[in-house]
Amino acid sequence: xxxxxxxxxxxxxxxxLTFPKAxxxxxxxxxxxxxxxxxxxxxxxxxxxxxxxxxxxxxxxITLVSMxxxxxxxxxxxxxxxxxxxxxxxxxxxxxxxxxxxxxMNRGLATLLAGALGIxxxxxxxxxxxxxxxxxxxxxxxxxxxxxxxxxxxxxIKRRYDYGVLIFxxxxxxxxxxxxxxxxxxxxxxxxxxxxxxxxxxxIIISMCVCPVWAGEDLHQLIAENLEKLANFLEGFGGEYFRxxxxxxxxxxxxxxxxxxxxxxxxxxxxxxxxxGHGKFxxxxxxxxxxxxxxxxxxxxxxxxxxxxxxxxxxxxxSEFQKTIKEPCMKMSSEVxxxxxxxxxxxxxxxxxxxSASAMHMESCKKAKEELNTILQTVxxxxxxxxxxxxxxxxxxxxxxxINRVExxxxxxxxxxxxxxxxxxxxxxLDKKEKPNFLNDGGxxxxxxxxxxxxxxxITVASLNKG
Amino acid sequence: xxxxxxxxxxxxxxxxLTFPKAxxxxxxxxxxxxxxxxxxxxxxxxxxxxxxxxxxxxxxxITLVSMxxxxxxxxxxxxxxxxxxxxxxxxxxxxxxxxxxxxxMNRGLATLLAGALGIxxxxxxxxxxxxxxxxxxxxxxxxxxxxxxxxxxxxxIKRRYDYGVLIFxxxxxxxxxxxxxxxxxxxxxxxxxxxxxxxxxxxIIISMCVCPVWAGEDLHQLIAENLEKLANFLEGFGGEYFRxxxxxxxxxxxxxxxxxxxxxxxxxxxxxxxxxGHGKFxxxxxxxxxxxxxxxxxxxxxxxxxxxxxxxxxxxxxSEFQKTIKEPCMKMSSEVxxxxxxxxxxxxxxxxxxxSASAMHMESCKKAKEELNTILQTVxxxxxxxxxxxxxxxxxxxxxxxINRVExxxxxxxxxxxxxxxxxxxxxxLDKKEKPNFLNDGGxxxxxxxxxxxxxxxITVASLNKG
Numbered sequence: 001x002x003x004x005x006x007x008x009x010x011x012x013x014x015x016x017l018t019f020p021k022a023x024x025x026x027x028x029x030x031x032x033x034x035x036x037x038x039x040x041x042x043x044x045x046x047x048x049x050x051x052x053x054x055x056x057x058x059x060x061x062i063t064l065v066s067m068x069x070x071x072x073x074x075x076x077x078x079x080x081x082x083x084x085x086x087x088x089x090x091x092x093x094x095x096x097x098x099x100x101x102x103x104x105m106n107r108g109l110a111t112l113l114a115g116a117l118g119i120x121x122x123x124x125x126x127x128x129x130x131x132x133x134x135x136x137x138x139x140x141x142x143x144x145x146x147x148x149x150x151x152x153x154x155x156x157i158k159r160r161y162d163y164g165v166l167i168f169x170x171x172x173x174x175x176x177x178x179x180x181x182x183x184x185x186x187x188x189x190x191x192x193x194x195x196x197x198x199x200x201x202x203x204i205i206i207s208m209c210v211c212p213v214w215a216g217e218d219l220h221q222l223i224a225e226n227l228e229k230l231a232n233f234l235e236g237f238g239g240e241y242f243r244x245x246x247x248x249x250x251x252x253x254x255x256x257x258x259x260x261x262x263x264x265x266x267x268x269x270x271x272x273x274x275x276x277g278h279g280k281f282x283x284x285x286x287x288x289x290x291x292x293x294x295x296x297x298x299x300x301x302x303x304x305x306x307x308x309x310x311x312x313x314x315x316x317x318x319s320e321f322q323k324t325i326k327e328p329c330m331k332m333s334s335e336v337x338x339x340x341x342x343x344x345x346x347x348x349x350x351x352x353x354x355x356s357a358s359a360m361h362m363e364s365c366k367k368a369k370e371e372l373n374t375i376l377q378t379v380x381x382x383x384x385x386x387x388x389x390x391x392x393x394x395x396x397x398x399x400x401x402x403i404n405r406v407e408x409x410x411x412x413x414x415x416x417x418x419x420x421x422x423x424x425x426x427x428x429x430l431d432k433k434e435k436p437n438f439l440n441d442g443g444x445x446x447x448x449x450x451x452x453x454x455x456x457x458x459i460t461v462a463s464l465n466k467g
Numbered sequence: 468x469x470x471x472x473x474x475x476x477x478x479x480x481x482x483x484l485t486f487p488k489a490x491x492x493x494x495x496x497x498x499x500x501x502x503x504x505x506x507x508x509x510x511x512x513x514x515x516x517x518x519x520x521x522x523x524x525x526x527x528x529i530t531l532v533s534m535x536x537x538x539x540x541x542x543x544x545x546x547x548x549x550x551x552x553x554x555x556x557x558x559x560x561x562x563x564x565x566x567x568x569x570x571x572m573n574r575g576l577a578t579l580l581a582g583a584l585g586i587x588x589x590x591x592x593x594x595x596x597x598x599x600x601x602x603x604x605x606x607x608x609x610x611x612x613x614x615x616x617x618x619x620x621x622x623x624i625k626r627r628y629d630y631g632v633l634i635f636x637x638x639x640x641x642x643x644x645x646x647x648x649x650x651x652x653x654x655x656x657x658x659x660x661x662x663x664x665x666x667x668x669x670x671i672i673i674s675m676c677v678c679p680v681w682a683g684e685d686l687h688q689l690i691a692e693n694l695e696k697l698a699n700f701l702e703g704f705g706g707e708y709f710r711x712x713x714x715x716x717x718x719x720x721x722x723x724x725x726x727x728x729x730x731x732x733x734x735x736x737x738x739x740x741x742x743x744g745h746g747k748f749x750x751x752x753x754x755x756x757x758x759x760x761x762x763x764x765x766x767x768x769x770x771x772x773x774x775x776x777x778x779x780x781x782x783x784x785x786s787e788f789q790k791t792i793k794e795p796c797m798k799m800s801s802e803v804x805x806x807x808x809x810x811x812x813x814x815x816x817x818x819x820x821x822x823s824a825s826a827m828h829m830e831s832c833k834k835a836k837e838e839l840n841t842i843l844q845t846v847x848x849x850x851x852x853x854x855x856x857x858x859x860x861x862x863x864x865x866x867x868x869x870i871n872r873v874e875x876x877x878x879x880x881x882x883x884x885x886x887x888x889x890x891x892x893x894x895x896x897l898d899k900k901e902k903p904n905f906l907n908d909g910g911x912x913x914x915x916x917x918x919x920x921x922x923x924x925x926i927t928v929a930s931l932n933k934g
Binding site for chain 1: 508521523525526530537547557601605608609610614616617618620621636640644645727729772773776840844853857860864867
């Protein structure tokens with residue numbers, strides 16, 4: 001293992017070689033680190049080329065605003081306050097349009113408010129004479145900064161205005177304190193505010209016009225892709241569990257990222273709130289409903305994680321008991337997976353889910369479930385080895401649980417489709433009252449409308465001319 | 468519902484009342500909002516009084532550094548560069564010591580590096596004459612800013628040096644660009660750097676000396692508390708599932724926060740990395756191992772979430788089949804809960820887990836499991852209604868899964884105890900070779916050392932003189 005990168009030739013005296021050898025070793029090590037780093041950086045760029053574009057956009061924005069220093073007419077107008085334009089671009093320019101708008105608006109409004117308050121505080125303190133002024137100003141800064149810092153712990157403020165409060169603290173302290181020394185404070189404030197507006201506007205325009213990255217669109221894609229990831233697991237689970245998958249096995253682990261997607265979804269939804277309408281999304285698109293679907297998807301992912309535990313401890317060959325329930329169990333798993341994939345697709349294409357094939361898959365899922373119940377009822381479970389039987393029964397039970405969860409997800413997607421006015425599929429002849437509610441037994445959702453479903457599902461299936 | 472807050476008296480003409488009425492309504496609404504806000508703010512302060520202390524600390528730091536403006540000797544030395552001290556305090560002062568150190572160090576080093584590079588770039592560009600200089604500077608800024616922005620997407624850099632890269636971009640642009648206009652750039656850089664160091668040092672000193680909030684300690688508590696939350700669920704689950712809990716039911720939902728604690732744990736561990744030794748934690752405490760335990764705890768929480776699904780759909784009275792397995796099932800659940808509580812406690816007290824009572828509880832858990840297997844083997848499962856039996860069997864299977872997970876958690880805690888040199892309990896007579904590995908059947912962990920365990924558990928139980 002040692003010196004694998006630079007073996008020393010044995011025929012020459014080693015003492016003379018020590019220095020160049022060490023140099024060669026360390027230089028090859030550095031080379032190795034650099035190459036590794038370059039490969040990693042390249043893969044990050046290839047994974048999502050928008051990252052490279054974003055870097056170029058930031059560089060462009062900063063180069064543009066630094067023109068205030070290079071071009072004489074601009075410099076005459078702004079002077080050294082141009083520094084604030086650069087500072088604004090550096091801290092405001094974020095990856096998505098929503099985040100940039102959020103920071104830009106927060107910075108602009110907070111600067112305005114805090115600047116006005118700061119000037120007010122300075123004039124107020126001036127009334128009390130030169131000795132009392134610094135003491136009064138100090139007290140004012142202490143109280144306001146303390147209160148503002150505390151307000152950052154309040155969830156509603158933290159979520160949307162955290163950066164604004166930070167800038168408020170900064171500007172208020174700077175204005176009220178430097179007002180003690182600077183003579184023409186109004187002029188200073190005016191210059192600074194206009195440069196900040198200039199910097200902020202540059203950011204927002206470049207962010208929105210040059211290859212924009214919309215947080216809303218990312219959220220939309222993420223929710224659809226998360227459904228797809230879970231669907232892939234469910235489609236592959238049967239084959240893996242009953243050991244009939246041969247050759248290259250598809251990796252089932254991609255669902256794991258869904259388990260921890262809460263923070264990403266929430267921040268994207270927050271940023272999407274700031275975004276203007278774009279592409280297929282209007283201003284005030286129901287982003288909250290996406291969070292609801294995301295939460296339900298995550299719920300489902302927790303159950304899949306429990307299911308995945310049973311894949312780890314499977315034995316070499318399936319037991320007798322497994323073989324008897326193999327058919328309906330595999331069908332349940334793959335059909336619920338297909339239904340989920342259709343639901344994800346209906347989000348992706350912004351189509352109403354009632355027109356998709358998901359209802360059909362849920363129906364055959366339900367049939368498989370009944371078949372499984374019949375088999376389990378006839379097979380005397382006690383005849384088999386109990387330690388082999390229990391995990392298999394648990395798997396079927398968790399699968400049924402997942403089916404119920406998928407039904408809830410489907411309802412949430414229908415709600416989204418209603419709120420966001422998704423297109424209806426052409427071959428759907430259903431009106432809203434008859435929308436399919438496919439599977440409705442055993443789960444937590446309301447069991448009130450069990451009667452009509454079968455009928456409406458039949459209509460959907462017929463209208464799709466499939467199966 | 469309407470106008471509930473200010474009903475208008477019917478005997479007077481309403482037209483005359485419109486304006487005062489509207490005023491009264493809106494003023495009472497505003498009052499309502501303010502009172503609501505105050506109650507919320509108070510509860511946030513009461514929940515964790517360290518938040519109030521933090522707000523006062525920030526206010527103190529800003530008031531202190533603003534002295535550079537008020538006191539003549541300080542102002543003579545620093546001048547308007549004192550502004551940078553205030554700016555530094557506002558952006559660097561974070562809630563935990565680790566986060567403050569992280570930001571302070573990043574800011575200091577990045578300013579130094581970028582300042583030096585910026586001055587270098589400015590002198591280099593000066594060599595090419597007045598016409599070429601701004602073009603050359605613009606190109607340099609473009610390239611370096613683009614590269615630095617891209618580097619923020621690399622996970623390792625993002626995790627620890629994100630803020631440093633931001634400050635690097637800011638300072639490099641400011642120095643190289645303003646160098647085009649400012650004559651004595653070295654003097655400017657020196658003044659700015661010294662004020663930044665002054666602001667940063669103020670932050671770090673106040674953050675560390677006045678009621679410090681250590682990220683490492685918070686992480687330590689969080690991991691222990693998460694184990695406790697899961698333990699509470701498991702202890703209460705049996706009573707809830709078999710409907711024997713009467714009177715005030717303890718809420719079992721507190722475990723839900725564990726499902727989404729990954730981001731918090733990771734950021735705390737990152738900040739803890741920057742912290743110097745404090746209290747019981749030495750510099751380079753094995754924070755990574757806490758993340759490992761946190762991940763295993765979360766795994767366990769996913770299974771508990773699946774278990775929780777079975778609480779939702781329980782019927783009014785327990786079925787016959789449930790009654791037959793009630794005893795061992797409840798014992799399994801409560802004993803694994805107790806074992807988990809002991810593990811959490813051993814982290815909290817920084818005691819070696821081998822001395823705690825958790826091994827004893829795991830042992831009785833294992834006995835209950837064997838008992839359950841015997842009952843299931845004798846009871847002919849087929850005799851009962853299959854739709855009632857399946858979920859119950861699933862519950863027992865998930866419980867067994869949880870027991871295996873807890874064993875893995877216990878191993879991870881033992882590893883932590885070894886790395887962090889936790890105290891050994893006085894009444895433990897075990898040496899390291901004989902450490903108990905209590906439960907070792909059926910689960911994924913290596914089954915190599917199954918023989919010795921029973922013996923060593925017996926020793927622990929005896930040494931504790933309990934049960």
